[in-house]
Amino acid sequence: MSFWVYFLLLAFGSAFGSFLNVVSLRFNPDEGGLLKDIYGRSHCPHCGRTLRWYELIPLVSFFIQLGKCRSCSAKLTLQYPIVELLSGAIFVLVPYNLLPAHPLLPAPYFFIFTWILVLLALLLMSIIDFHHRIIPDSINVFIAVIGLIFIVYKYFSGFQVKEISGGSFLGSYSLLFPFGGQFPLHHLIGLVFGFLFLGTLFVISGGRGMGFGDVKLAAALGLFMGWPDVGLALLLAFITGAILSLVLIFLRRKTIKDYVPFGPFIALGATLVFFFGHQILYLYFQFFDTLLPF
Structure with a gap:
């Protein structure tokens, strides 16, 4: 363009x-x-x-x-x-990221539109969670509905035949994970993984480390992004959240007991996977190949 x-x-x-x-x-x-x-x-x-x-x-x-x-x-x-x-x-970088990188998409403008909607929803969620420490159910439902529409469209457009990785932003690395790239199963697994993973942490922490809205957000994103993309997104959310928390504690802006909204970090993790998922895993494996050449 x-x-x-x-x-x-x-x-x-x-x-x-x-x-x-x-x-x-x-x-x-x-x-x-x-x-x-x-x-x-x-x-x-x-x-x-x-x-x-x-x-x-x-x-x-x-x-x-x-x-x-x-x-x-x-x-x-x-x-x-x-x-x-x-x-x-978001309006500029989503089409810039999708159009050249995914030439096999059956209808790239539909994918651009859905990802713009989801990233805008995540931006709005992040603002609200930052100010009010709550994630509105309407945003989680919106992302889940977009996910369902996304899956149905991909199914009837024959997308699963054209893209061996199932549309994962991890590219061929997604095939290293169980059920990775198996459309539409990996979307269902993403939903279950997001819900059970954060749900387990929610129960263990007694809701102190995160709210149940975070659990529902992870499930909705899991349905939309699929597995293993949502797994990497949540891992990046924990890493970036931990880094920022340590910086704030070091600067004495927060204490270890203070609450830090987790929703914005989930949004950040999903965004990083969308733009850099394949590159992140490439650097990860390159690092370990260098560290352990045998």
Whole structure:
């Protein structure tokens, strides 16, 4: 695709990120419902002034206003540009990743669309989990439904014949795992693995290390991504979560007893597998080949 197509995708994705900001910032866990309070004009969270259209241009308005409200000069949260930028990046990088790397996809634009939806859902989930320490069931259900549609489409499009690895982002490495690449069985195994693996940890920890929403999220992602992709995603979630927690403890921003939301790390693990799954396992096996040449 041309530069201008990617530029338009970035602009549209950033605008969608602005919508995600509205949904996440107006979400009330006590009332439930992600879209319940999204109606009404946007306003400054400090002085309450209704914002004009030129104050709502994704990315641009925040930096022109130097991150402050034009009326009361109160500082605005960095969440606005960060989420808009991440959403724009999703719209750009998903097609960039899928189109050249998977020429055998029967309908690449369908795969692009579904992965954009899932990554946007994970972005929204991460914001809400970070602020409220809760993962809405509606997001988990949404990912699971997308997973079911994904599987049905792949089945009737003859995808299992065209792609020996079953569409795994681990490529041929997926065949090293039991049932890896066996479409559609590996999707069902992914669901069961995600639920049982995190479910067991949830029971053992008594819910202190993670919530049951994390368990449901792992199951939904397992259905969508399949096995062994979801296994690597969860492993990366634990690794990145542990690294960040140790850094925060070292900087005295957190103590070992403080709660750190796990949902964003699951989202990060899934994203890393989507973009770098094959490369991660390649480097892993290269490392051990060098360490143990025999």
